[in-house]
Amino acid sequence: EDQVTQSPEALRLQEGESSSLNCSYTVSGLRGLFWYRQDPGKGPEFLFTLYSAGEEKEKERLKATLTKKESFLHITAPKPEDSATYLCAVCNNNDMRFGAGTRLTVKP
Amino acid sequence: NAGVTQTPKFQVLKTGQSMTLQCAQDMNHEYMSWYRQDPGMGLRLIHYSVGAGITDQGEVPNGYNVSRSTTEDFPLRLLSAAPSQTSVYFCASANRAYEQYFGPGTRLTVT
Numbered sequence: 001e002d003q004v005t006q007s008p009e010a011l012r013l014q015e016g017e018s019s020s021l022n023c024s025y026t027v028s029g030l031r032g033l034f035w036y037r038q039d040p041g042k043g044p045e046f047l048f049t050l051y052s053a054g055e056e057k058e059k060e061r062l063k064a065t066l067t068k069k070e071s072f073l074h075i076t077a078p079k080p081e082d083s084a085t086y087l088c089a090v091c092n093n094n095d096m097r098f099g100a101g102t103r104l105t106v107k108p
Numbered sequence: 109n110a111g112v113t114q115t116p117k118f119q120v121l122k123t124g125q126s127m128t129l130q131c132a133q134d135m136n137h138e139y140m141s142w143y144r145q146d147p148g149m150g151l152r153l154i155h156y157s158v159g160a161g162i163t164d165q166g167e168v169p170n171g172y173n174v175s176r177s178t179t180e181d182f183p184l185r186l187l188s189a190a191p192s193q194t195s196v197y198f199c200a201s202a203n204r205a206y207e208q209y210f211g212p213g214t215r216l217t218v219t
């Protein structure tokens with residue numbers, strides 16, 4: 001069965017303190033690995049899609065990478081406005097599976 | 109361009125009542141989906157559709173029905189509400205790359 005596990009569950013950083021979020025997955029046929037950002041009381045917002053091992057995508061302070069078993073979301077010099085829950089999802093034959101998310105708090 | 113819209117935003121039901129959550133998108137996406145989000149469990153796929161007239165079950169389909177008569181609309185029906193269906197429900201539509209765009213959610217409480 002397809003599974004997605006995210007760690008840590010929660011992460012508190014000081015402004016400017018870089019770190020990484022992890023998404024490990026098992027899926028029979030990966031069509032894509034997706035990262036989303038979710039703010040409290042809102043729907044998730046699409047960030048990145050990764051398709052194959054070795055692929056990297058960047059957007060402002062965020063960089064997503066992919067291996068055959070896991071993906072990392074690297075956050076460089078975060079700001080308080082980066083505080084949110086970050087969700088990882090995998091797609092296999094139209095079926096989407098999400099991880100439980102990492103709740104990131106960035107203190108000024 | 110409104111994206112994905114959902115109604116209602118909040119709903120309280122009594123056990124055994126039925127209702128329909130509405131979802132519409134104006135991006136001409138073929139793929140649409142419904143999720144529930146519970147604390148600590150992330151988003152779980154209820155049903156999805158790859159085009160008008162085509163629907164399929166996701167991870168947690170029991171107690172829910174869907175239909176897709178047009179590209180734009182994808183309603184979710186609760187047949188007989190149970191307290192276990194208390195949750196936040198999100199509708200999404202996706203482009204051909206499966207990048208999903210979510211609605212604002214419906215917060216449902218079943219008493």
